[in-house]
Amino acid sequence: LLDFFVSTFRSETSPRTLPVKDILEELSQKIDTGMHCKFNINRSKVLDGAMRGFKRVTYNPHFSMNVKFSDDFGKNEEAVDLGGPRREFLRILIDALAMSLMFEGPDESKNLAMNSTALREDKYFMAGRAIAVSLVHGGPAPRFLSPVLFACLVGGPAAACPTLKDITDADLHEKLQMVSESSTLEELQRATDPLLDYMASAGCIRLLTTISDRDLLMHDLLMFHVVHRVQGPFQRFEEGLKTLGVLDVVKQHPDSFRTLFCHEPQPLTADMMDDLFTPRLAPKGSNRRSVEETVIPLWRDYLQDAEDEEGSSKLQNILVFATGANEIPPIGFIPAPSIEFLHEGSEESSSKLMLPMANTCINCLKLPLLTTYEVFKENMDFALWNTQGFGRT
Template identity: 60%
Template sequence: MSEDSDEEFNQAIQASLEDQIGAGCTENVPVTKLLNDLAAQINVNATSKFNINRSAVLDGTIRGFKRSSYNPRHRISVTFSDDSGNTEEAIDLGGPRREFLRLLMQALKQSSMFEGAEESQNLALDSQALREDRYFIAGRAIAISLVHGGPAPGFLSSTLFSCLSGSPETAKPTLDDVADIELRGKIKRILESATMTELNSAIEPLLDYLTNCGCLRAMKTVNDKEMLLEDILMFQVINRVRGPFERFCEGMKTLGVLEQLQQHPDAFCPLLCHKTRQLTADILDNLFQIQFSESGSNRRMAENNVTAYWRDYLQDAEDEEGPTKLGKILTFATGASEIPPIGFSPQPSIEFLHDEQTVFNSSHGVSAARFPMANTCVNCLRIPLHSAYEAFKTNMDFAIANTQGFGMQ
C-alpha cells in the first residue's frame, strides 16, 4: 500500500471514529426551545375538548384521548364540572388547561401504573391497566403536558428514564427500585450474605419466586450472588413490566417527545425525574410583569406602595411554608403550581384593583376589590390596594386558600 493510500485509509478511520463519537453526543439545547419547537405543531384554531371532574381526572382524560375526534395537535379546551355535575363558568383559554394538566400529572403519580418512592417511581404491573391500554394513556399524557404547557411529571426513577432514553437491556436497576418491601428485604439478605451458608439460607425463601422468574441457579461460591442479584433486579424492575413499558413508550412518542428525549436526554432528565429547583420569592417576583399606571400619577403612588406589600408577601410566604405556599400563589394566578418547562404564554402579569374597579362577588358576599382576582386565561393577577400590609396579607391569604372558584375570571 502506498503512502497516499495509507493516509487516505487513516483519514477514513478517523472520520468513522468521529462519526461514532458524534452519534453518541447531544447538543446542549435548552429544553424550553426543544418543547417550543414541538409546540409549533399545535393548531390553535382547532380544539380537542375534555370534560373533567376534579375528583376523577384520569377517567376524564381517558375518555378525551379515546374520543374519535381527539387530535394531539389540537389546542386543549377543558371544562370542569363540580360534584353536582354542573358546568363551571371557566371554559379553557389557558388557565383551566394548565390546572387540568397539573392535576393529571398528580393523578398519574398516584395511580396503580406506578410504584416506588414518591419522587422515584417505576412502572408497576397492573393487568387491568394493561388490558385497558392505560400505559399508553400515561405516556401520551406526559408528552401532551410537556408540549401543551403543563408541568413535567418529575417523579420517574432514573432507572425508568434510562430505559426511555436508551434501552431496557442496558439499564442498571438497584435494590431501591424494588417497591415490594417484603421482597426487597429478602433480596437484601442475599446481597449481605458473606458465606455460602448465609447465601443458601437467604435463597431458600425465594425458591418459588426464582423459579417463576427464571433466575434459579446453583450457587458454587458466594461471589455467584452478584449475577443472581443482577438477574433478580432486571426481572423485577425491567422485564416483568416489558409489556407496559412498550405501550408507555408508544404514548411518549406523541408529538415527537420520545424522539427528542432520546436525542437530548440531559435536557429532559430534570423534567421527568425528581427536580431539585424549587420556587423562591425572587423567582416568582421576577416572573410577573407589573403593569404600572403613568409615572407621577396618584394611581402610581398607590401602586408603588402595594408593590412593596406584594414583594413582602412573597418573602413571608417563602419564610412560612416555602415552595408550597409560593406554588399556591402561582396556581391562583395561572392555574399552574410551577413554571411549565415550556414557559408561560402570555407571561404572567400583575395589575391593580383601583376603587372604581370594585366588583361585588355574589358567591362570597364581599367586595372583590378587597381581595385579589385572577384571570388564569391570560395569567393576570390583579391585586387590591390596601393602606396597611396586614390587611393586604390577610385578604391575599383568604383568597388563595379558597382558590377554586374564588376571584377567578
C-alpha cells in the first residue's frame, strides 16, 4: 500500500517527458495559414534576408511564411513557397546561425560570443526568434548549442557549470589550464600573474592563501567568460526564443528539448527513409501497378547503397532533393513524404522521364520507370548532384 501511494505521488509531482512532436504541434495550431509574411532570400546572404523579414513592420510569427529565393545573378527562381522553399530557408538559416560571429566554440557545442555589432543590431534576438520559428514552422532543430547554454536557458545563469572545454580563446585556455593544474600555492600564484588584468575585469582579484582557493577562482573565471560576460547577448537571445511560446515549453520539458538544442547524433538510415516515403501505387492488377512494383526494389537498393557507401550524408542529400530539408523536422513533415512514378503521358515533359523529379512543396519524389539498377542509380545520382533549387532536374 505504501508503494502505491509513493508511486502515485511521484506520477503526480514529477514532470512528464512529453514527445517533442506533440508539444510543437500544439504550438503550431496557433499559426494562421490564411495569412503570410514574405521573405525574399539570397542563399549567399541568408542572415541579411532573414533580418529584413523578421524586422518588417508587418511580420507576425503566427502567420505562415512565404519564401522566395533569388540566385546570385538576381534572377527570380520559379519556386513560390508552398512548403519546400520555407524548409530550405530554415535549414540554411540555422546553418548560417551556427557559423555566425554570434556563437563560438566547436561545431557541436557552441556558446554565445560577445559581438558588439550583433548586439547593437539586435541580431541575438533574431537568432533566438529564428530557432523558435524553425521549430514551430517545420524547420530543423539547432542541435549546436552547448550544454552550458542550454542549462542557462532552462534554469538561468546559476544553473551553468562551464568547464575549460567552453573556453575557445587559445591563449586564455592555456593560462586557465595552468591555474587548474597548480598543485601548490606557489604554482597557483605564478599561474595567476599573467591573468591579473583579466581577473580585474572579471572582478576576481583576491588574496590567495591556500591551494584550495584555486577551484573557486577557476569557477568564477569560467562563469565570467562563458556566462556573465555575454549576459547582454543572452538576454536578447532568450527574448527571441520566447517567440511562439517556445522558451516556455523548453523550460517546462527540458528533457524533451535537450536533444533538439544540444548535439546528439541523429543519423538517417536507409530503413528510416524507406519508412518515411509512402509509394502512391496504381490500382492492383493494372499494368501501371506492375511496372511501379519493379521500381520499388531499385529505390530501396539505392537507399541501402547510399547508406553503405556514404552513410547519412547521401541520404540527407536525397531528403533535401525531395523535401528541401536535410533532416526529419522535429514537428514532422506536412504533408507526409510520398513517391510517385513518371509514366509516359504524364504532365511532365517526356524528355525528363528518365530522371527523377521532386515537388518539395508537397514532399513528393517522382521516380523514373527504369528496370535496370545501374541506370536507375546513375540517373538518380546525376539528378542529385546537378539540381539547383528545389529538386528540379
